[in-house]
Amino acid sequence: MMRYLVKRLLYAVPILLGxxxxxxxxxxxxxxxxxxxxxxxGTKRVTPEAIxxxxxxxxxxEPLFYNPKAAGVDKITDTLFARKSAAMFVFDFGRSDDGRDxxxxxxxxxxxxxxxxxxxxxxxxxxxxSFALLMIFFRGxxxxxxxxxxxxxxxxxSGLFYIIAGQFFIAKLWHLLPISGYSGGIHxxxxxxxxxxxxxxAGLGSGAxxxxxxxxxxxxxxxxxxxxxxxxxxxxxxxxHVLRNGLIPILTGAVAVLPLLFLGSLLTESFFGxxxxxxxxxxxxxxxxxxxxxxMVFLGSLLYIVGLMLTDISYALADPRVRLG
Amino acid sequence: xxxxxxxEDLNVSIPVPGGLARPVAGMALHIGAGETYALVGESGxxxxxxxxxxxxxxxxxxxxxxxxxxxxxxxxxxLPERSxxxxxxxxxxxxxxxxxxxxxxxxxVERQIVEGLALHRGLSGAAAxxxxxxxLAQVGIADARRRLxxxxxxxxxxxxxxxxxAMALAGDPAxxxxxxxxxALDVTLQDQVLGLLRRLQGARGMAMLLITHDxxxxxxxxxxxxxxxxxxxxxxxxxxxxxxxxxxxxxxxLFLALxxxxxxxxxxxxxxxxxxxxxxxxCRYAPRCxxxxxxxxxxxxxxxxxxxxxxVRCHLAQSDPGYALAPPSTQAAAAPSAASGTVLRxxxxxxxxxxxRGLFGRRLLRAVDGLDLELAAGRTLALVGESGxxxxTVGRALLGLTRPTAGTVxxxxxxxxxxxxxxxxxxxxxxxxxxxxxxxxxxGLAPRGGRADVVAGxLAQVGxxxxxxxxxxxxxxxxxxxxxxxxxxLAVRPRILICxxxxxxxDVSVQAQIVNxxxxxxxxxxxxxxxxxHNLALVSELGHGVAVxxxxxxxxxxxxxxxxxxxxxxxxxxxxxxxxxLHGEARAVAVLPGEPPSPLxxxxxxxxxxxxxxAQAACRVREPAAVPVGPEHWAACLxxx
Ligand SMILES: Nc1ncnc2c1ncn2[C@@H]1O[C@H](COP(=O)(O)OP(=O)(O)OP(=O)(O)O)[C@@H](O)[C@H]1O
Ligand code: SF4
Ligand code: SF4
Ligand SMILES: [Mg+2]
Numbered sequence: 001m002m003r004y005l006v007k008r009l010l011y012a013v014p015i016l017l018g019x020x021x022x023x024x025x026x027x028x029x030x031x032x033x034x035x036x037x038x039x040x041x042g043t044k045r046v047t048p049e050a051i052x053x054x055x056x057x058x059x060x061x062e063p064l065f066y067n068p069k070a071a072g073v074d075k076i077t078d079t080l081f082a083r084k085s086a087a088m089f090v091f092d093f094g095r096s097d098d099g100r101d102x103x104x105x106x107x108x109x110x111x112x113x114x115x116x117x118x119x120x121x122x123x124x125x126x127x128x129x130s131f132a133l134l135m136i137f138f139r140g141x142x143x144x145x146x147x148x149x150x151x152x153x154x155x156x157x158s159g160l161f162y163i164i165a166g167q168f169f170i171a172k173l174w175h176l177l178p179i180s181g182y183s184g185g186i187h188x189x190x191x192x193x194x195x196x197x198x199x200x201x202a203g204l205g206s207g208a209x210x211x212x213x214x215x216x217x218x219x220x221x222x223x224x225x226x227x228x229x230x231x232x233x234x235x236x237x238x239x240x241h242v243l244r245n246g247l248i249p250i251l252t253g254a255v256a257v258l259p260l261l262f263l264g265s266l267l268t269e270s271f272f273g274x275x276x277x278x279x280x281x282x283x284x285x286x287x288x289x290x291x292x293x294x295x296m297v298f299l300g301s302l303l304y305i306v307g308l309m310l311t312d313i314s315y316a317l318a319d320p321r322v323r324l325g
Numbered sequence: 326x327x328x329x330x331x332x333e334d335l336n337v338s339i340p341v342p343g344g345l346a347r348p349v350a351g352m353a354l355h356i357g358a359g360e361t362y363a364l365v366g367e368s369g370x371x372x373x374x375x376x377x378x379x380x381x382x383x384x385x386x387x388x389x390x391x392x393x394x395x396x397x398x399x400x401x402x403x404l405p406e407r408s409x410x411x412x413x414x415x416x417x418x419x420x421x422x423x424x425x426x427x428x429x430x431x432x433x434v435e436r437q438i439v440e441g442l443a444l445h446r447g448l449s450g451a452a453a454x455x456x457x458x459x460x461l462a463q464v465g466i467a468d469a470r471r472r473l474x475x476x477x478x479x480x481x482x483x484x485x486x487x488x489x490x491a492m493a494l495a496g497d498p499a500x501x502x503x504x505x506x507x508x509a510l511d512v513t514l515q516d517q518v519l520g521l522l523r524r525l526q527g528a529r530g531m532a533m534l535l536i537t538h539d540x541x542x543x544x545x546x547x548x549x550x551x552x553x554x555x556x557x558x559x560x561x562x563x564x565x566x567x568x569x570x571x572x573x574x575x576x577x578x579l580f581l582a583l584x585x586x587x588x589x590x591x592x593x594x595x596x597x598x599x600x601x602x603x604x605x606x607x608c609r610y611a612p613r614c615x616x617x618x619x620x621x622x623x624x625x626x627x628x629x630x631x632x633x634x635x636x637v638r639c640h641l642a643q644s645d646p647g648y649a650l651a652p653p654s655t656q657a658a659a660a661p662s663a664a665s666g667t668v669l670r671x672x673x674x675x676x677x678x679x680x681x682r683g684l685f686g687r688r689l690l691r692a693v694d695g696l697d698l699e700l701a702a703g704r705t706l707a708l709v710g711e712s713g714x715x716x717x718t719v720g721r722a723l724l725g726l727t728r729p730t731a732g733t734v735x736x737x738x739x740x741x742x743x744x745x746x747x748x749x750x751x752x753x754x755x756x757x758x759x760x761x762x763x764x765x766x767x768x769g770l771a772p773r774g775g776r777a778d779v780v781a782g783x784l785a786q787v788g789x790x791x792x793x794x795x796x797x798x799x800x801x802x803x804x805x806x807x808x809x810x811x812x813x814x815l816a817v818r819p820r821i822l823i824c825x826x827x828x829x830x831x832d833v834s835v836q837a838q839i840v841n842x843x844x845x846x847x848x849x850x851x852x853x854x855x856x857x858x859h860n861l862a863l864v865s866e867l868g869h870g871v872a873v874x875x876x877x878x879x880x881x882x883x884x885x886x887x888x889x890x891x892x893x894x895x896x897x898x899x900x901x902x903x904x905x906x907l908h909g910e911a912r913a914v915a916v917l918p919g920e921p922p923s924p925l926x927x928x929x930x931x932x933x934x935x936x937x938x939x940a941q942a943a944c945r946v947r948e949p950a951a952v953p954v955g956p957e958h959w960a961a962c963l964x965x966x
Contacts, residue, residue, distance in 0.1 A: 140385050222426035228382055229421075230441045230492065231414035240440070241429050248431070319431055320476040 005309070012305045016089070019301040024085040027290050033060035033080070039288050040097060058097060059083065085294070093295040096284070102295050106277065112182055113264030113276030115192050120199040121261055125254055127200060128207035129247075135208070136215045137238060148212070154205025163271045166198040180273035195272045199265065215246045248318045256311045259303035263296070328355040329532050330379070330500055333393035337371075337378050339386050339601075346601035348374040348387075350556045354534075356500065356549075361526065361533040363547035363564075365540065365579070367832045369598050371556040372536045376502045379534070380419055381409050397499060415445045418493035422505040424485035428477040434461070434488050435473035441495030460491040465521055481920050482712070483514040487521070494525070501526075502534045507542065511711045511859055513917040516903035519546060538832060540583060541905030544568055549634075552576045555599050555609040562635035568907065572637040574616045582837040583907070584866040597802055608640065616641060668853050669700035669723065669740070669821050674732035676718050680925070690925050692718040694877035696732075698855075700821060703847060705854040707868030707885065709861060709900070711921050715877045716857045720823045723855065738820025743810050745826040750810055751798040757784075757809055758794030764817045783812040787842060804835035808842065815846070825857045840866055861904050865889050870957075873897045876924055876932045883958030894960040895937050931963065939964060 037054040038046050055061040062080050070078040077083075084094060093102035135147040171179040177194045218224065219242055227241045228234075264278030273279070277296070284292035316322045335352040338345050349371045356362045364372050377383050379394070381401065394401045396417060401409065421427040429437060438457040442448040448456050454473065461469035464487040477485055486506060493501060503522065507515035519542065526533055535546055543550055543564070550567040552560040552575065560573040571577050596613045599605065608614065611621040620640050629642035676693040692715045700706050708716050721727040723734055724742050744750040751760060758780045765779070780794045787808040798806055807827055814822055824843070828836040840863065846852060856867055864871050868885040873896065881894040892898045899917040919936050922928055928935050934944040943963055952965040 222421060222423060223429040225382065226421060226427045226489070226492070227429065227440075229380060229414055229419045231410040231412070231444055231496070232440065233410060241432070244431055245429070320433075321430060321478045 004312075008309050008312070012309075015305060016298075016302060020085050020088065020298060023294050023297050024081055027294050028064060028080055028084070031290070036060065036288075036290060059094070084291070088295065088298045094291055096292045097287070097289045102292055105280065105292075106295070106299070109275055109277050109280050110262050110264075111276075112188070112192075112274050113269065113278060114261060115188055116195050116199070116268065116274060116276065117261035117264055119192070119196050120203070121254070121258070123196070124200050124203050124207065125250075127204060128211055129250065131204065131208040132211035132215055133238060133243065135212050136219060136242070137234070139216070139219070148209065151205045151209040151212075154201070155209065156205075157202075159202045159267060162198045162202040163268070166194055166201075167271075170194055170197075180271070182274050191272070191274070195268045195274065199268055211246070211250055214249055215242055218242045218246045221245075248315070251318060252311045252315050255314045256307040258310060259306045260300070262303060263300060327398065329358045329360075329397060330354070330356040330534075331393055331395040332379070332391065335375070335378060335391040335394065336389070337374050337383060338388045338390070339384070341602055344602040348556050348601040349378060352378075352553075352556075352558055354551055354558070354561070356532045356534060358499070358532055359526070359530045360548045361535055361546050362549045362551060363535045363537060363543040364551050364553055365537060365543055366553035367538065367598055367834060369555075369601075370553045371601070372553055373504050375553070376419065376504050376534065376536060379502065380413055380417060381406075382413070382419075411445070414441050414493075414498075415496040416498055417500045417502065418496055418498035419502040419504065420486070420489045420493045420506050422508055424482060424489050424509065425477065427489055428485060430477055432476075433473065434475050434477070434480075437488070438473075438492050438495055441492055445496035457491070457495075460494055461488070463494065463525065464488070464491045465517075466491075482510055483517060483920055486510065486514075486518055490518075490521070490525075494529075497529075498531060500532045500534065502536070504536045505538070506535075508537070508539070512861065512900060512903040513711060514920065515542075515905070516916055517918070519905070522546070539905065540579060540833075541907055544907045545905045552579070556601055557609060557638070559610065559639070560637045562631070562637075563633075566632065566635040572631050572635070572642065573610075573639050574614050574641070575610050578615075579833065580907075582834045584837070584840065584860070584862040597804075608638075618644075620644075666702060666737075667699050668702045668737045669698070669855070670733075670735045671696060671698040671719075671723060672733045673697065674719070674722060674734065675730045676715070676722050676727055677730040688925055691877050691927065692924060693722065693729075694927075696874075696877070696879055698723075698872065698879075700853045700855055702820065702853050703851040704869045705847065705856050705867050706870045706872060707856045707858060707864040708872050708874060709858055709864060710874035711859065711900075713921060713924070714874045715924070716859075716874055717825055719874075720825050720855065720857055724823060736821060739817055740821045740823065741814035741817060741819040742823045742825065743807070743814050743827045745829055751806060751813075753798050755797070756794065757796055757798070760798075760809065761794070761813055761816050764813060768817055779816075783816055786815060786846070787812045788838075802835075803831050804838055807831065807839055811839075811842065811846075815850075819852070821853045821855070823855045823857070826859070827856075828863070829858070829860065836863075843867065861889070861901060873900065876921060876927050878932070878961075880933065880962070881958075881960040883955060883960075887955055887958050891955070893954045893958075893965060894962050895939050895964075896933050897960070899936075899938070931961075 033055050034051055037051040037060070041050055041054060052061070060080065062078055062083065065079050065081050067075050067078045087094065091103060093106070096102050096105070131147065135144045138144045138147075167179050170176045171194060178191055180191075182188065182191045224237060224241060227237045232240065262277065263281070264274070264276040266278045266282050268274070269276045269278035270282045280292065281296045284296070332352060332354045335349060336347065337349040338347050340346075352371075352375055354362060354364075364375065366372055374383070378389050379401075381389065383389055389402075391402060396412065399412075401412065404412065435454060435457055438460060439448070439453045442453045442456050446456070458469045458473055461472055466472050466484060466487055472480075472484075477488070480488065490506075506522070507518050510518060522533065523546065525531065533546075535542070537543060547564045550560075550562055550564055551558050552573060554575050560567070560571065560576050562572075567576070571580060599609055599612070605611065607620070607622040607624055608617070608626050611617045614621065618640070624640075626638045626640045626642075628636050628638055630636050631642060674693055674696040675691070678690040678692055680688045680690055696719060698706070698719075708719065710716055718727060720742060722729045723736070724740050725734075755763075758776075761780050761783055762776060781791050784791055784793050789805060789808055789812070793801070793805075793809075798809070801809065810827075827843075828839050831839065843854065844867065847854065854867070856863070858864065864885055870883065871885045871888045872879045872882040873888070873894065874880070875896050881888060881892065881897045888897060889901065892901055902916040917936055922932070922935065930946045931937070931940070931944045931949050934940040937944065941963070947963060949961040949963045949966065951959045951961045953959045954965060
């Protein structure tokens with residue numbers, strides 16, 4: 001297991017390096033610092049001097065990969081690539097265009113994101129699995145069909161609708177919860193409840209339907225018949241045998257997205273005015289703040305790779321047939 | 326004394342689009358305590374459905390109706406589901422055909438056995454573990470305590486079936502239902518498992534319902550035999566009466582279709598079993614029965630007593646009670662076509678697979694390790710051996726699908742292969758005609774314009790209707806698909822055909838058709854066959870020569886008759902002895918203990934020595950060389966040197 005982890009971590013380095021290079025190329029070579037300055041300065045005040053000044057202020061006035069003017073190792077390190085891109089490997093994300101420290105921003109904003117994403121993930125998983133198991137228990141009956149029809153109905157409604165309907169009914173009409181916003185400490189609860197409920201409702205249809213398919217496949221297998229032949233009750237067959245096998249793909253799939261919870265949800269956070277990483281990204285895109293976007297892309301890839309590793313590990317833990325090596 | 330299990334007029338029906346399927350109709354059986362009742366019939370005849378009905382484990386859509394379903398004086402039909410669960414796995418337990426699929430892949434052996442112990446014997450904790458280990462030991466698993474922590478994928482096929490059996494024994498059943506318990510196993514393992522079943526049955530006084538399609542297994546195990554056809558029981562008799570004189574024309578056909586009786590041509594049953602939703606006014610066997618007469622098509626036959634407990638459902642029992650088994654057709658076997666030289670020769674053939682272990686580790690799996698073969702035109706060489714000994718790999722290497730690690734293969738003329746699973750080897754989305762022409766066109770063989778004629782010719786050659794070309798593989802039965810696969814191989818006019826277990830997925834009656842077809846084709850075209858099989862009975866039917874393989878090498882080779890009648894190698898002897906016999910008593914001990922060792926770590930000296938009943942000290946160190954023991958007959962054993 002240890003050997004495997006070390007191996008995977010070593011594999012991850014070239015991948016991250018590639019992602020780093022690629023984003024660097026996209027953001028600096030295709031879209032040069034001059035273009036960035038022009039975008040930021042607007043069309044009116046664009047003079048070569050203004051551009052040079054903006055670049056100097058924001059630290060974009062160095063060559064891309066190699067600095068012939070500097071001495072020694074500085075020839076490499078005093079470059080845009082080293083300062084802006086490679087530095088992200090030590091979690092130095094630099095400053096955003098409005099001058100704030102991106103690293104600090106990320107550290108404070110990840111908590112509101114997690115406050116919503118974690119309950120949605122945990123409760124959602126439990127709710128989807130329970131709903132799917134319930135349908136499987138009543139499989140072939142009208143209850144099963146009704147559940148399935150409900151899933152398909154829930155699935156076919158757009159996510160936006162849940163947000164708008166939730167805000168309209170629960171917040172505006174009945175004044176049960178605030179429409180949007182956030183506050184620290186215990187008061188946060190009032191603000192996260194609505195986005196969590198809305199996200200759960202939006203995810204239930206597709207989640208439960210998919211899990212039902214997984215369980216259904218397991219129920220048809222020979223070992224289930226063996227379990228019944230032992231005299232086990234249907235409930236024990238489901239929980240002792242079917243669930244255990246059906247959970248393997250579910251859990252490993254869920255574990256893969258676990259790290260990405262940090263990044264929050266773009267849609268939910270911006271609609272509910274949650275100051276998390278999701279809305280941070282959306283705002284940065286809107287403001288054409290490439291420093292922030294680059295940082296988020298890099299962070300996303302890093303977390304994604306961690307997620308894949310966690311998947312493999314959880315597979316090995318859940319399924320005795322899988323050995324890591 | 327009332328029988329342990331009494332079943333009268335048991336019916337299973339399932340609504341299907343366009344009617345009602347009746348997979349089991351009017352089934353009746355009585356099994357006494359400690360007795361074995363064998364239920365025989367082709368696939369699709371309703372044997373497994375009957376078993377599931379007894380356990381009340383039918384699929385949700387199925388309806389169960391019976392005049393009587395009584396176990397140990399208790400009416401199972403009247404039991405509520407809760408109480409039925411105590412019977413299931415308790416007084417009545419079941420084991421299934423595919424041991425790998427029948428075990429839960431992610432639970433340890435211990436958990437799966439303990440579940441039953443907890444449920445039916447109220448055991449838990451250390452007591453349950455001890456009882457589980459005890460059960461494993463009873464089913465002959467060495468080192469039972471350690472095996473408790475294993476998972477199914479870590480066990481071999483034979484061990485999985487033993488574990489399944491241990492699970493079934495957990496509730497101390499009075500009746501064990503075994504649904505084709507050995508069909509997925511090699512002869513040697515089958516022999517071990519059957520022996521085990523017999524011992525356990527004797528020791529526990531357990532009754533058994535044994536479902537099988539193998540008459541040899543029936544002859545060794547059963548006290549009473551029931552023959553099922555298309556959902557109905559058609560004959561029921563004590564074993565001796567049944568084997569002395571089977572009455573029902575279908576039962577007789579089953580016997581005649583058995584290979585290895587030295588009758589030249591195997592009897593085949595034309596047509597196939599009616600679908601369960603088909604209703605027939607008369608006898609359900611009438612469309613295929615060679616003796617059918619007017620009445621058979623109008624009126625369903627009732628039970629008639631042949632003699633004592635021997636009963637049959639056939640109009641002949643009334644109209645022609647003296648109806649005796651027609652003497653088997655003694656038509657002489659086709660004169661062996663004159664051998665005209667070697668068409669395929671392999672010398673020193675080796676196929677090694679490098680298995681990766683970790684980042685740098687590599688291990689060598691010697692699937693085939695130095696093998697010489699020669700195949701003459703118009704002759705058949707049978708290659709036999711247990712699962713995993715490398716038979717398929719030899720076939721693939723001869724065909725060029727796998728590159729040999731060493732050695733040479735010379736073929737004079739094209740080589741084609743027919744595989745075990747005819748469905749998997751045909752493209753499901755391609756019409757049969759295109760499948761047949763594909764290979765020819767790739768080789769530029771098909772004469773322009775005459776495509777339809779070529780297809781029709783091929784179809785006729787393998788006995789398929791001429792309109793088959795326009796249809797798709799799923800529209801055919803297993804046997805027909807195998808005919809298609811043969812036609813496809815013939816299309817490119819090979820001189821050598823490698824058949825890898827071409828009939829092991831088929832019923833005996835269909836197997837007989839394919840074997841007859843292969844023989845006829847050989848007589849007609851002078852094809853040479855390498856016939857890979859684990860069924861020794863087929864060897865005597867088809868093979869001119871036999872090569873017996875063990876762990877990647879041939880240990881004995883010679884003319885088929887010679888080898889079968891005077892086997893010289895201890896392994897060949899064991900294989901032959903393991904085949905269940907139609908006549909003769911069951912053996913007390915398994916002829917060949919254990920399973921073949923892994924080709925990753927073959928034993929030193931003679932690879933067979935850990936299992937050889939005659940092994941000596943020298944066998945551990947010295948590799949035996951081939952010793953001639955007769956004309957064209959040799960074996961590699963130190964005893965012969
Ligand atoms: N591609 C491969 N890579 C690694 N090992 C292989 C490969 N193909 C076959 N083997 C191994 O080689 C050995 C011989 O296999 P092969 O399929 O030839 O046996 P067989 O005699 O045909 O068995 P069966 O009767 O079950 O069909 C087995 O141990 C098998 O696991
Ligand atoms: S009743 Fe007639 S058709 Fe049926 S098995 Fe007997 S002879 Fe054949
Ligand atoms: S050489 Fe020895 S171990 Fe091998 S088959 Fe002969 S007697 Fe048995
Ligand atoms: Mg094979």
